[in-house]
Amino acid sequence: MWEDNIKMDLREVGYDDRDWINFAQDRDGWRTLCEGGNEPPDSLKAIVKIRYIIIIIIIIIIIIIIIIIISD
Secondary structure, three states: HHHHHHHHHHHHHOOOOOHHHHHHHHHHHHHHOOOOOOOHHHHHHHHHHHHHHHHHEEEEEEEHHHHHHHHH
């Protein structure tokens, strides 16, 4: 249901969804919530950083394996 989607979206940005209809009519509240633009939450940023680090480690391991294979 579309109302459930709205509630889930509000929870993702850290807003308690108990009174989302009044919140939808509150322009100042929306401005405050949207000040960060499309910035992802910090937890998502941390996950992305961890993924990049893992990818870099995998690439380094592959390069080391290739060097070992070539040197034999």
